[in-house]
Amino acid sequence: MRDVAIIGSAQTKFGKLGKSNTELFCDASLAAMEDANVSQKDIEALFVGNVLGGFEEGQINIGGHLVGALHLGNIPATRFEGACCSGTVAFRDAFMWVASGFYDIVLVGGMERAMIMGTPFSTRTFAMANDCKYEGTTGITFPGVFAMVARRYSKIYDIPLDKLREKMAHVSMKNHKHGALNPHAQFYQKMGNLKVEDVLNSTVVCDPLTLMDCCPFSDGGAAVVLASADIARRYTDEPIYVLGVGQGSLGHMGAQADITKPASRVFSARSAFKQAGLGPKDVDVVEIHDCFTSAEIVASEAMGFFDWGKGADAVESGQTDIGGRPVINSSGGLMGKGHPIGATGVAQVHAIVEQLKGKAPNGNQVNPVPEIGMTDTLGGGFNTIAHTILGRSRR
Amino acid sequence: MSKEFYVLTSNDYHEGLKNNKLLGLRCKNCGQITCPPLPTCQWCGSTDLEKTELSGKGEILTFARVYVPPESFEPDYIVCLVRLDEGPTIMGRLDYDKDKASLKNGNASQDIIGMRVRLDHLVIPGDKFSAGERVMPLFKPI
Numbered sequence: 034m035r036d037v038a039i040i041g042s043a044q045t046k047f048g049k050l051g052k053s054n055t056e057l058f059c060d061a062s063l064a065a066m067e068d069a070n071v072s073q074k075d076i077e078a079l080f081v082g083n084v085l086g087g088f089e090e091g092q093i094n095i096g097g098h099l100v101g102a103l104h105l106g107n108i109p110a111t112r113f114e115g116a117c118c119s120g121t122v123a124f125r126d127a128f129m130w131v132a133s134g135f136y137d138i139v140l141v142g143g144m145e146r147a148m149i150m151g152t153p154f155s156t157r158t159f160a161m162a163n164d165c166k167y168e169g170t171t172g173i174t175f176p177g178v179f180a181m182v183a184r185r186y187s188k189i190y191d192i193p194l195d196k197l198r199e200k201m202a203h204v205s206m207k208n209h210k211h212g213a214l215n216p217h218a219q220f221y222q223k224m225g226n227l228k229v230e231d232v233l234n235s236t237v238v239c240d241p242l243t244l245m246d247c248c249p250f251s252d253g254g255a256a257v258v259l260a261s262a263d264i265a266r267r268y269t270d271e272p273i274y275v276l277g278v279g280q281g282s283l284g285h286m287g288a289q290a291d292i293t294k295p296a297s298r299v300f301s302a303r304s305a306f307k308q309a310g311l312g313p314k315d316v317d318v319v320e321i322h323d324c325f326t327s328a329e330i331v332a333s334e335a336m337g338f339f340d341w342g343k344g345a346d347a348v349e350s351g352q353t354d355i356g357g358r359p360v361i362n363s364s365g366g367l368m369g370k371g372h373p374i375g376a377t378g379v380a381q382v383h384a385i386v387e388q389l390k391g392k393a394p395n396g397n398q399v400n401p402v403p404e405i406g407m408t409d410t411l412g413g414g415f416n417t418i419a420h421t422i423l424g425r426s427r428r
Numbered sequence: 429m430s431k432e433f434y435v436l437t438s439n440d441y442h443e444g445l446k447n448n449k450l451l452g453l454r455c456k457n458c459g460q461i462t463c464p465p466l467p468t469c470q471w472c473g474s475t476d477l478e479k480t481e482l483s484g485k486g487e488i489l490t491f492a493r494v495y496v497p498p499e500s501f502e503p504d505y506i507v508c509l510v511r512l513d514e515g516p517t518i519m520g521r522l523d524y525d526k527d528k529a530s531l532k533n534g535n536a537s538q539d540i541i542g543m544r545v546r547l548d549h550l551v552i553p554g555d556k557f558s559a560g561e562r563v564m565p566l567f568k569p570i
Contacts, residue, residue: 157498161557166438167464168519170562172494172501180492181509184538188490193535240493240530241537287463287509287517288470292490 034132036262036427038272041069042383047253047371048219049148054086054095054375057144057254059102061376066140069258070268073103076258077136079110080127082119082143083375088158089146105140116162117324118412119143120255120378121419125278128421131259138264142256143380145373155250159374162413164285176239176247178286178414179325183241186293186327190342198241200345201326202232205245207354208323208362212369214396219251219371232326246326251371255380262427273386276405277309277422286414295415298335302409305420306337310428313337316359317403318388320381322411323366332409333361336420355399359407363388363397381408382421389425435477436465442563445549450484450565452514453477461514470516484547485570486512488540491522493530500555510545510567520565521550544570 043064045057052060058081066076079100086092096110113123120143127141147155156174163169163178187197206227212218213225227245235243265272281301283289290296306312313336321336323329330344338359339347347353353361364370364384367377385406387393408421436451441464444451452463457474463482468475491508506522506529522545527533529540545567554561 152496153499156496157500157555157557160498165558166442170558170564171507171519171521172497172505173507173519174494174496174498176496177492177494177507181490181507184492184541185490187538188541194531194538195535237531238496240495242492284466284470285464285519287519288466289517292509 035134037128037131037275038260038262038265039257039275039382039386039423040260040265040268040272041065041067041071042257042386043068044217044255044376044380044383045253046217047251047373050146050252052146052252053090054083054092054144054146055098055102057146057252058099058142058256061144061254061256062103062140062142065142065256065258071138071258073105075138076105076108076140078108078130078139079105080113080123080139080141081110082113082123082378084114084116084119084145085147085158089150115417116412117322117372117374117377118410118417118419119375120380121408121410121421122280122378122417124257124379124382124421125280125419127259128275128278131261138258138260140256140258141379142254143375143378144254145375146252147250147373148252152250162416167287168285168414174239175324176242179327180239180242182292182331183327186331189293192345194241197345198233199229200349201246201330202229203348204323204326204329205232205368207348208366208368211363211397212365215365215370215394218365218369219249220365220369242325248324248367248372251373253371253373253376253380255376255383257379257382271390273389274424274427275421276311276424276428277305277307278420279303279305279308280419282417283415289415292415293331294341295335295418297415298332298418301418301420302336305422309422311405311422315405316407317405318360318363318385318399319407319409320364320366320384321361321409323362323368324372324411328411329361329366332411336409355397360399363393363399378408378410378419381410382423385423389423433467433475434465436479438465441465445563445565446551448484448547448549450482450547452480452482452516454480461516463512463514463516463518482512482514486510486545488522488543488545489517490541491529493526508567518565520567523548523566523568546570
C-alpha cells in the first residue's frame with residue numbers, strides 16, 4: 034500500500050441553507066479542489082456520503098449528477114450510505130483506492146439537507162438506521178438510544194443520574210464554546226457561554242436528555258481531495274497524511290454485549306491505531322461523534338483515551354478541552370458545528386486538517402500546532418463506526 | 429428449491445407476539461438462545477437452529493421516555509431493553525408509570541433498571557415505510 038495525503042479540504046457553512054444536495058456537495062468540492070490546486074481533469078474518481086437524498090428532495094443516483102455538475106468528465110462516482118457515518122465510510126474507501134495504486138487523485142465528500150424535512154420526518158428517517166423489524170417498530174429514536182446509554186452508564190458505574198447529567202452537560206458546554214468561535218458552525222456566535230443549569234433545564238427531548246444534550250439537524254457539505262503521498266507536494270506545501278483508517282460493524286442493539294462499550298468502535302479504533310503504528314496516547318486532537326452528550330463520553334472510552342467509566346470525569350475536569358489532552362471537538366463537534374449526516378465524517382477530517390495546519394478558527398487552535406489528529410464517526414446504534422488518524426509527518 | 433436458512437422469520441415472530449408468545453431459536457451447536465430471529469446463532473454463528481418458545485420474562489437493562497417521536501408515532505412512551513431469562517436482549521415498550529420512569533422521579537427513576545417484567549404486545553398501524561403493521565413487545569412489571 035502507498036501512503037496517501039490530503040492535499041485540500043473544505044466545508045460549507047452548516048445550518049439551514051436552502052440549497053440542494055448537489056449544490057452543497059459542489060460548493061464544498063470546488064472549494065476543496067481550489068485549496069488543493071487541482072483542476073477537474075486531475076480527479077480520477079468521486080466518492081460521496083449521502084444518506085437521505087431520496088427522502089429530502091427525491092434524489093437518488095446522485096453520483097453521476099455530481100460528476101456532471103462539477104464537469105469531471107465521465108469518471109466513476111459512488112455513493113456510500115452508513116447513516117451518520119457515511120462520510121467517513123466514503124473517505125475510507127477513497128483512501129483505499131489511492132493507497133492501492135488504482136487512482137492517484139480522488140475527490141471525496143458528503144452532504145445532507147435535513148432542515149427542509151422538519152423534526153417529525155427527519156426523526157422518522159434518522160430512526161431508519163435502527164433495525165427496522167425489531168427496533169424501529171418500537172418508536173426508538175436516536176435521542177432514545179443515547180438516553181438508554183446514559184441510564185445504563187449511570188447504573189454500571191454507580192454514578193447517580195443527577196451527577197451524571199452534570200458531567201454530561203460539560204460536553205455540551207465545551208462543544209458549544211468551540212462552535213460559537215467557528216464561522217462555519219451552525220451555532221456560530223451562539224451559546225458560547227452555557228452553564229450546567231442551561232443544559233439541565235433545557236426542554237426534555239427524550240428523558241433524561243434535554244435539547245442541549247443533543248446535536249441539531251443540519252444542512253451542509255464537506256469535501257477533501259486525496260492524493261498519493263508521492264505526488265502530494267506538487268500540489269501543496271502542507272500535505273496532511275492519512276496514517277490509519279478503521280471501520281467496524283455491529284448488528285441490532287439487543288445483540289450487543291454492552292451498549293456503553295460498543296465493540297464495533299473498539300474494533301475500528303484499534304484497526305486504525307494498528308495501521309498507524311500509534312496508540313491513544315499519541316493523539317493530540319480528536320473530533321468525536323458527539324451526537325449526544327452521553328455519546329461523546331462513551332466514545333472517548335471505547336477509543337482508549339480513558340478507562341471505562343472515567344470519560345464522564347474527564348470532560349467534567351476539563352481534560353478534553355483546549356489545554357488538556359486529547360482535545361475533543363475543538364471545531365464545535367456535531368453539537369456546536371452541526372450534523373449534516375452525510376457530510377459529518379468529512380467535515381471532521383477537515384477540522385483535523387485545519388488543526389494540523391494551524392488554521393483552526395481563532396480561539397479553537399491548539400498550540401503548539403498538533404502533530405497527530407483523529408476522527409470518530411458513528412452510524413446508527415453502533416452499527417457502523419469508522420475512524421481516521423491523520424498526521425503532519427509521513428509514517 | 430434453494431435452501432432457506434431462516435427457521436423463524438420476522439413474520440412468524442411477529443405473529444407469535446400477537447398471541448403474546450415470544451418465539452426464538454435454540455442452537456443445536458452451543459445450546460444458547462437467539463432472539464429476535466437471525467439465520468445464525470447470535471452467540472456461536474451456527475446455522476443449526478430450531479424454533480422454540482421463550483418465557484417472555486426478563487429484567488429491564490435500560491430505558492428512555494420518548495417525548496419527540498418519529499413521524500407516525502404518538503408521542504410520550506417508554507422504550508426499553510430487556511434481558512430475557514433465556515439470555516438474549518430485546519427492545520420493546522415498557523408499560524409503566526411514565527412519571528416514575530423520568531427525571532420527575534429523580535435518581536429513583538433508575539430503580540426501574542433491574543425490574544422484572546413479562547411480555548405482552550402492542551400493534552400500531554404501519555406507515556408507508558414500515559412494510560406493514562408494526563408489532564412490538566410491550567413489557568409489563570411482574
